[in-house]
Amino acid sequence: MGDSIEKSQENQGESCPSKKQKIASDTNKNSGDGSADQSILSKFQIKKVLRDSTREKNIFIHGEIDDQEAIVILEKTPIGQDTLVELLKDSSLQLKMKNDIYSNYLLIPPAHLNDIKTSLICPATQKHVKKYQTQETFLVEETEEDYRSITLPYIQSQSFSVQWVYNILEKKAEVERIVFEDPDPKIGFVLLPDFKWDTKQLDDLYLIAIVRQKDIKSLRDLRSEHIPLLENILKKGQEGILQRFSVPACKLRIYLHYQPSYYHLHVHFTSLSHDAPGSGVEKAHLLSDVILNVKANPTYYQHRPLTFTLRADDNLTAKFREAGKLPDC
Ligand code: M7G
Numbered sequence: 001m002g003d004s005i006e007k008s009q010e011n012q013g014e015s016c017p018s019k020k021q022k023i024a025s026d027t028n029k030n031s032g033d034g035s036a037d038q039s040i041l042s043k044f045q046i047k048k049v050l051r052d053s054t055r056e057k058n059i060f061i062h063g064e065i066d067d068q069e070a071i072v073i074l075e076k077t078p079i080g081q082d083t084l085v086e087l088l089k090d091s092s093l094q095l096k097m098k099n100d101i102y103s104n105y106l107l108i109p110p111a112h113l114n115d116i117k118t119s120l121i122c123p124a125t126q127k128h129v130k131k132y133q134t135q136e137t138f139l140v141e142e143t144e145e146d147y148r149s150i151t152l153p154y155i156q157s158q159s160f161s162v163q164w165v166y167n168i169l170e171k172k173a174e175v176e177r178i179v180f181e182d183p184d185p186k187i188g189f190v191l192l193p194d195f196k197w198d199t200k201q202l203d204d205l206y207l208i209a210i211v212r213q214k215d216i217k218s219l220r221d222l223r224s225e226h227i228p229l230l231e232n233i234l235k236k237g238q239e240g241i242l243q244r245f246s247v248p249a250c251k252l253r254i255y256l257h258y259q260p261s262y263y264h265l266h267v268h269f270t271s272l273s274h275d276a277p278g279s280g281v282e283k284a285h286l287l288s289d290v291i292l293n294v295k296a297n298p299t300y301y302q303h304r305p306l307t308f309t310l311r312a313d314d315n316l317t318a319k320f321r322e323a324g325k326l327p328d329c
Helices: 003-010 019-033 081-090 126-132 144-158 163-169 224-245 287-296 315-322
Strands: 044-053 058-065 068-076 092-099 102-108 116-121 137-142 180-182 189-193 206-211 252-257 266-271 284-286 306-311
Touching: 044 068, 044 126, 058 126, 068 126, 137 144, 137 315, 144 315, 163 189, 163 206, 180 224, 189 224, 206 224, 224 252, 224 266, 224 287, 252 287, 284 287, 306 315
Parallel strands: none
Antiparallel strands: 044 058, 058 068, 068 116, 092 102, 137 306, 180 189, 189 206, 206 266, 252 266, 252 284
């Protein structure tokens, strides 16, 4: 863990929700009591819009809360089918344009049908700012040797803190959100809604399975000894989602990211109909394929070149560039 990042993570600011408060409020709020916490965002001073997508209807804002760096992510949520009757009946309507059989209105829904999913990262590091900033990306092929000499030292010195993962595994945060857990220290995991999913509708269903073993960083570390773990996640994760959300396995996209942002092994479960960020071929590796590859060759992921994208001002990009791996970019 790099000094600056580690310090910044440790330097939990007075103004951000404190670790204790955050964890306590996570367990309360995540249980869905919807309690109000308006004071925190009223102090947010906007410094820069990092990304703004009209298509995805979200905006990523860098700012400060008192003197603490912070990132706020606002996202319009999908319209739930179960709210349609109330939405059409109880909203007010303003006519914007009418021509022949065509007309446009502005529909102003009741407040409880007009929410915006809001995420806060505070204190945020420079690395968080870079993660959410719109940037040019490059495709790079990482060989076994590149992993050993470039990526691994980078992971060991500069990756994001995985404290949030340990909080989940140790039941210090998001306890009420757990959908399924297997306590086995070798093949066990915790399945819960991803940070990106507000759990209001199934259209954008997104859960993650976090493994209990702490020493598996990513896909690169997977070998035949991990097959029981991977099969367990696949089977019990599917069963857990079927039981809780009635979504069958054939409607799920189950995959790992390479490179991930957080180097503690976890598996993404998203709705097949949801075009989730990071589900493209340059980043997502289907869990079922991963299992087959490791079964066919126990050290497949240690030896095989892996291709992924790098962001222009990522420090890892600079390292690959120095090694001559991005000659034309
Ligand atoms: P990744 O592949 O390491 O990173 O996935 P990326 O997809 O962000 O590039 C980590 C996953 O964990 C992402 O889908 C995050 O949205 C999710 N996640 C991150 N944090 C900090 C949390 C958290 O505190 N709680 C939960 N439930 N999910 C998180």
